[in-house]
Amino acid sequence: MTMAMMTLRKRSVVLALATTLVACAALIQADSRERSVSELAQLPNSWFLQQVGGKRIVVDGHALDLRIQYLLDQFRAAEAKRQERPQSDPGATAQGRAAIRKGADQDWIRRTSIPPAMASVSDYGVKGRGGNIHVRVYHPHAAGRLPIIVYFHGGGWFFGSVAASDRSNRLLAAAARMIVVAVDYRLAPEAPYPAAWNDAADAYAWVMKMAAKLGGSTTDICVGGDSAGGNLAIAVTRRRQASGEALPVCQLLYYPAVDNRPVDEMRRTYLSSRQFGEGFGLDRAFMEYVLPRVFQQRDRKSPEISPLFAPSLADMPPTFFGVAGFDPLRDSQRAYALRLIEAGDAVSFWEYPTIAHGFLQMTALSPAAQFAASSSARLFGRFAREAAAARLLPESSPHYP
Numbered sequence: 001m002t003m004a005m006m007t008l009r010k011r012s013v014v015l016a017l018a019t020t021l022v023a024c025a026a027l028i029q030a031d032s033r034e035r036s037v038s039e040l041a042q043l044p045n046s047w048f049l050q051q052v053g054g055k056r057i058v059v060d061g062h063a064l065d066l067r068i069q070y071l072l073d074q075f076r077a078a079e080a081k082r083q084e085r086p087q088s089d090p091g092a093t094a095q096g097r098a099a100i101r102k103g104a105d106q107d108w109i110r111r112t113s114i115p116p117a118m119a120s121v122s123d124y125g126v127k128g129r130g131g132n133i134h135v136r137v138y139h140p141h142a143a144g145r146l147p148i149i150v151y152f153h154g155g156g157w158f159f160g161s162v163a164a165s166d167r168s169n170r171l172l173a174a175a176a177r178m179i180v181v182a183v184d185y186r187l188a189p190e191a192p193y194p195a196a197w198n199d200a201a202d203a204y205a206w207v208m209k210m211a212a213k214l215g216g217s218t219t220d221i222c223v224g225g226d227s228a229g230g231n232l233a234i235a236v237t238r239r240r241q242a243s244g245e246a247l248p249v250c251q252l253l254y255y256p257a258v259d260n261r262p263v264d265e266m267r268r269t270y271l272s273s274r275q276f277g278e279g280f281g282l283d284r285a286f287m288e289y290v291l292p293r294v295f296q297q298r299d300r301k302s303p304e305i306s307p308l309f310a311p312s313l314a315d316m317p318p319t320f321f322g323v324a325g326f327d328p329l330r331d332s333q334r335a336y337a338l339r340l341i342e343a344g345d346a347v348s349f350w351e352y353p354t355i356a357h358g359f360l361q362m363t364a365l366s367p368a369a370q371f372a373a374s375s376s377a378r379l380f381g382r383f384a385r386e387a388a389a390a391r392l393l394p395e396s397s398p399h400y401p
Contacts, residue, residue, distance in 0.1 A: 034110045037364050041067075057326075059275055062353040064326050065368040071111075072356065076279055091158075091289070094190075101187075104155070105164035113363040113370055115170035117141070128202035130195055134184040135203055136162045137214055138173040147220035147384050148179045148211055149252060150204045150236070154227030154358065156290040157188050157196050165226075168360040168373065175374050176381030179216040181207050185232065188294040197304065200232040201239050208246070220388045222317075223248040224380075226360055227329075230256025234307045237317060250387040251319040252380050255357050258308045259332040260300050263287050270331035281357050282328050308336045318346035318387040322376040325353030346390075348383055350376055 048066045049056070052073055057064040064072075090096035119141045126133040140146070151172065153165040162169070162182045173180040185199035204223060211218040225233040230253040240247055259266065263284050266273040277284060295305060303310040319340055323333045330351075337349045352359070352372040362369040 037110050041365050059326065060353075062325055064356070065354045065366050067366040068326075068354075068356050068359070068362055068369065071362060071365060072279060072281065075281070091189075091293075097190075101159045101161070104159045105161055108160070108164040108361040109167060111364050112165075112167040112361050113171075115167050116174040118170055118173060121170075126203055126206045128199050130186060130191065130198055130202075133199050133203050133206075134162065135206075136166070136169070136182045136184075138169055138180040138182070139215055140173040140177055140179070142177045145212075145215065145217045146177060146179050147222065147249070147381075147388065148181060148207060148214065148216040149176070149222040149224050149384070150181045150183065150207050150233075150248075151223075151252075152183050152185060152200055152225035152229030152232040154225070154229050154254075154360075155187075156286070157193075157228045157294045158290045159187065160228070165360070168226075168363070171363075171373060172377045172380075175377035176384065178222075178381055178384065179214060181214070188290075192293065193295050193298055193305065196228075196232060197235045197239075200236050204236045204240075204248075217388075220249050220384070222250045222252060222384050222387075224252030224254070225256070226254035227357065228257050230254060231258065231260070231305075231307065234258070235304050238304065238307065238310065241315065247317050249391060250317050250384050252322075252384075253319060253333075254322045254360060254376075255324055255327055255329060256321075256333060256336070257329060258336040259306045259329075260291060260295070261306060262291075262300070266328070266332070270328075270335075272330040273328045273332075276326055276328040276330075276356075280326055280328060308332060308339065313339050313343040313345065316340055316343065316345045318348075318383065318390070320376075320380045320383045321347070321349045321351075322372065322380075323349070323351050324355045324357055324359055324372075325351060326355065327357040329357060346387070348379070350379065352376075 045066050048070045052066070052069050056066065057069055091100060118138050120139045122137045124135050124137065126135055149172070151169060153160045153162065162184045165182065169180050169182045181203070183200060183203040185196040187196070207214070207221060211221060223233045223236050225231070233251055233253060234256065237248055237251060263277070267277055291300070298305060300306060301309050321333060321337055323330055337347050340347050352368070355362070355366065355368050355372055359366070359369040360373050363373050
């Protein structure tokens, strides 16, 4: 598996390429569907190649991971069957949305590899401006007062939960050796923009006050998220910057949503949006269904919704990216990273060219996704500690991985 990494410190850029493949062992659980994923993971690539018709998807010299190609084929087949049986919109009712979210949560859990055990996992209720916010705190087996990362799950602000991302949160905590505080923010359409953004800001403020009681460092606090959650992480930083409050030590952005304009505008702007706009997990139908329900009549080019268009990105904290090559959002993420670089900010950009958007929840079946998730988490842990050291010792020049 080829992995491209771009490491940047202020105005210097270092580009490195490495080739690695790591095998992951699937563990069998009692749940029959989970066992099915585990059993699939044991099958040889020749079986998967047969299932996808014997033809690999190759773009720009990179072949999509065969097991992820199989997963995407299964999604497409299921959607085709659904369209053969037209029905009323299941997301139009609270009951329908609950069913969608429950099914998505279960699928995320089953497709995520079983992570290392934690020293402790605790749930808290945080009083936010919109009501109670559920957070879950993961403390790995590591000594001392650890750095903390406040983390927001993906799901298009429409689905997803702490429960759904529980396994990937545990992996992040163990591999990065950091306390992870995962946040269950409100979802649309019940709570459209800016509800989730307010919850994210409120949860981060709570962690700032509670860091010592949570067993973590009171100064080394980062923020992060994947996809929609990456957008929330950026918003937390930008709001604190605007109000003159202490910023996160660093940011972790897994395939973040940084440009949320309508699909046609995205496809005119980005090659990746045209290349991967159908059949790779973020199809037009999904985007055009979800985003209007999240943002309603808001200007989707406004800086909080689409941070790529912020007038200035100066003085943002060091930012670590983990992105996928087969992602329609890939080029917008590259553009955002370049804007940070141009503003003089520190960036570590890791692109895994053979996998797709949402790879954190594909690790049970795909060794390539497992490698991306685990290796990026380890690298981020080092990045976060070096970012903290650079802040405390401004004369130093730490090496970012």
